[in-house]
Amino acid sequence: MANYRVTIANRTYDVSIEDDQLVVNGDHISYDMDSLNDNGLHILRQPNRNTEAYLEPNRQGVYDIQIEGNHLSAEVLSGFQSSSKKARQDTGSIHSPMPGLIVDIMVKIGDRVKKGQTLLIQEAMKMQMKLRAPSSGVVKSILIAPGSQVEKGVLLVSLAPTG
């Protein structure tokens, strides 16, 4: 038997699968599921209900799921372990919040910065955004150059606590 804990929209489902048996939060579910194209479209059949679900793994352990007009994120963990605690907010790193161009970097390594101070300006789709310091500190490293095109979630600048 294989157990999975799935968390979607703050709801948790413990799913056990063995051969053709499926148990969700203790309820036996009669089901069948086909993969319809190789890009993630699935049809889930349950008694009196067929559901189209488009599944995309977007990063480790997290699915993007389009189902019944909803766009959901599902975290799947093996076993009925508790959902991993969210990593404590790292106040010393500035990641790119979107894909786009780094237009300007206002600081250099060693600069003292205050919380809320603008460190970089990023541009995407003609929109400019200030990226601000999440906490006060000293600029420890700058990992990109002005003019760089970056993906979303790239570490741009890291700060060391002041003092």
Place this chain on the structure above:
Amino acid sequence: MANYRVTIANRTYDVSIEDDQLVVNGDHISYDMDSLNDNGLHILRQPNRNTEAYLEPNRQGVYDIQIEGNHLSAEVLSGFQSSSKKARQDTGSIHSPMPGLIVDIMVKIGDRVKKGQTLLIQEAMKMQMKLRAPSSGVVKSILIAPGSQVEKGVLLVSLAPTG
């Protein structure tokens, strides 16, 4: 260098490819081509012209190509050899002309049949079709049973020449 002979709509193209060089019937062509999804969509770029081509290999050596609103069949052979002669019409075999149900078989092995005589009835999408003998002969083998669902191109009945 690799050579290919491509036949489309009774036109023949000799295509030579080496590294980034492409020669078609003696003309050097400047081109680039990307595969856009994993199901056969391609974009062919030539000077001042981008073309979308949807390529599907449908049987050995033959592509279905949808391009500029046309639906073409392309036979591709390696080397500049002559296109293989079409297999001489085999007048002793009856293949299913479409996918569908074999409703009735009017003959049995050993029957003498005349050219044009109805041998089987096939049904698909509520339409019934008589499958007739392509030549006179004797029924040598029957490879399906009434009520069978067959794909297109399946050998159903074979005839031996009379006498």
Place this chain on the structure above:
Amino acid sequence: MKLLVANRGEIAIRIMRTCRELGISTVAVYSEADQNALHTTYADEAVCIGAAKASESYLNISRILKAAQEIGANAIHPGYGFLSENPQFGQAAEDAGLIFIGPRPETMAILGDKLSARKAAREAGLLVLPGPDQPLEDNQAEIIIDEPLSFPVLVKAAAGGGGKGIRLARSGNELNEVVGLAREEAKAAFGDGTIYLEPLVQKARHIEVQILGDGKGKIICFGERECSIQRRHQKLIEEAPAPSLSPSERVCITEAARELGRKLFYRSLGTVEFLMDENSQFYFIEVYPRIQVEHPVTEMVTGFDLVREQILLAVTGNLDLEQSQIHFRGAAIEARILAEDPDENFLPTSGEISYLKEPGGPGIRVDSALYQGMAVTADYDSLISKLIAWGRDRQTAIDRLQRGLSEYQIGGLKTDLVFLKQILESHPYQIGEITTTFLDDFTPDDQGPAESVTRDAAIAAALHIHRKRNQPVSSPDEAGNLWQQTAWKEQISSGN
């Protein structure tokens, strides 16, 4: 309210779309062959009613009514084809306490039998095609020829619809030959092998009138459609308004249809079909007592959602519309996308939809049940999609429909898309010179694809095969389902 759609394919989706807009919850029924069909997921609920064979599922009245009762549906929409013209179905549904979205069963019984329909039309003062009002018994062909009916004749299914079960006989011999096949087809398609004869009107136009009746004698007319472009009596391209009608002819034909509707105290949607001969004489042929495949062209010129009106009427029992509210704007044309191969005598094709790109932009409507990954099988009708274009005038509608067809890409199986384009771009079609025999001697204007197009295709094919050969064999992401790599490699190496 919960509505069960006793159908499949594009018309099931079409009906459910209106339900979704009206906030009516929907139930799909499906055969085992359709377990992954779009209508099963589009509906709020879905019930499997049996095997692929229509007689065990979509034609099985008791299975469908059982599904309706078990799931608590309170209305049934039959769509077109299948049981939509079967009075027993309507009766059984009403007996089970369900709202049947269609005519009264007694009306369906009159109209469903094409022979009694002819009588009803005569009684309402309509001109009817000559021919006996009796069915044709087996081996009775010789007798029939003595009737005041001359060859060529059409052998038609009395319970027929959608052009199915119609065969042409030019002589007694041909008649003898086709009677059996026609009867079998009629049985297979409608569960009733009754057939009859009708004269073939040559150079005829097929013109039909859309009516909606409240069952109490009030009949609203939504204008006419011309559906002369047919292949084997199967409509292929339909338009509204009929380009050939004069204003007085339009009044004449629509009033005839309304009169028949009034006489029948017709309820729900219906289509009164006529043939117009070379002398602009109209002959009644039959009434389709249900939504038609080609209803979208009427919707686009009138702005009305016919399915919505049909459902609201069935639910409320009242028809609040007045004829003065029906206005017409522009022209609309529908093309039927079929899983048939025009290069192989229109034999049905099947396969998995490997790529799909549907048209869009101004004036374009797509009614389909397609999705990428869907399996198109040979179990049912070959109609897989309908493309409808509207324009301020007929020429604009034609131009748009051609444009839409050129945008439509369906990978995985052959369709009639190219053939439809060839019809639309032909001179006779463009000037509206269309008859029911249009396709019998149709040859496309164009001389095949341009040389630049075949050259591009050749380059693409050669490059594709070249890259396949030269890629690392172990690369996993190139091993798609489509590609029988080994077979190709053999083919290629042998020529080297």
Place this chain on the structure above:
Amino acid sequence: MKLLVANRGEIAIRIMRTCRELGISTVAVYSEADQNALHTTYADEAVCIGAAKASESYLNISRILKAAQEIGANAIHPGYGFLSENPQFGQAAEDAGLIFIGPRPETMAILGDKLSARKAAREAGLLVLPGPDQPLEDNQAEIIIDEPLSFPVLVKAAAGGGGKGIRLARSGNELNEVVGLAREEAKAAFGDGTIYLEPLVQKARHIEVQILGDGKGKIICFGERECSIQRRHQKLIEEAPAPSLSPSERVCITEAARELGRKLFYRSLGTVEFLMDENSQFYFIEVYPRIQVEHPVTEMVTGFDLVREQILLAVTGNLDLEQSQIHFRGAAIEARILAEDPDENFLPTSGEISYLKEPGGPGIRVDSALYQGMAVTADYDSLISKLIAWGRDRQTAIDRLQRGLSEYQIGGLKTDLVFLKQILESHPYQIGEITTTFLDDFTPDDQGPAESVTRDAAIAAALHIHRKRNQPVSSPDEAGNLWQQTAWKEQISSGN
């Protein structure tokens, strides 16, 4: 005739669709980032004009005109955004002997500078928002506050359009802070950093009027649109007609727009934008001298193809239409599908379109440039598709648009589809209580997905991962691009 479309994305396709219907051959221009974009293959010819950065391609006048000349184009359509409001572009095109499909360059110069546009509107007798008709110099903010203009104010790009380059300032400090950013954005988007101030009208409705002029003083009006649903001054949902206007207000606003058009001897399509305050007072804000993003709603209610009329006028020089030919039917609403993530403060998203299913059926129009396999990058505007619904009345249009949005499936990147549905189903939107600040304090009615939906999603996800784990490792056809198998396996095993 050969027409070059100096644009990209859905509007390039939109224009080429009409060209295809008219038999006009088309030329696409594209940046290196767009080498596989749909507009390059939809066009008959395509020319690469430079790097991804707009200033090196879509904003580069000389590159575009060089392409037009080399390929033998005789007309240019600028679309919206990019160079569409740049009088130098129109002038240079006309100097090069090309038909420029837009207003005369001198008109564009007046209107393109929002400050001189205000003067022109005042002179035509229109009520204009208070505020100086001068641009704002750097560090001049303190001076400006002395003018008869009170906070909050909007900082706007004089060369702006499409809601870009607009910032709100509630105080002098905020004004000082945003001026620099607004100027930078204006420079980046329009190549011109001139900015000016305008008062913020609270509880305002954004209403605009579509005109078409022949350049000789004849102005046809195609009615108005309401575009109050905006996010950061970017329209998100637009409709026609404006639900809030009384018949007399409609006459008043459309006649004001026509009067301004007449005074300017306006040529081609244009949109005169107004703000309507709580007292139904209209203030002129600006004129967009080009086709608008939201033009399809006007097309659906009037039945006219605005791009067709625009092109025919530019080519023939004559406008044969009369105002009496413009009739309105029903209501139409457009929703903008953006590559933005509503759950992450609408930050742009990017990715490859891994699955695409576009809506269809009655009353639905899709204007997109999407195809499966396409890469959506962050280089340009986030608008990737427009969904437009028409209905006999506003409620039907809303119901259809919601239905269409529920059918739309875009895999590979996050979009605003769910957010758009939430707006449409909210009570204030449904009853037409919409202002430009609607979205500032918008909270969706729904309490998130139903439990049955999250349960189904959980089952699907668990089954998917289970099957991945239990399939033979060597099976090649499961190794898709999407799946980082190794990473997953680690994640999964660690928890076991």
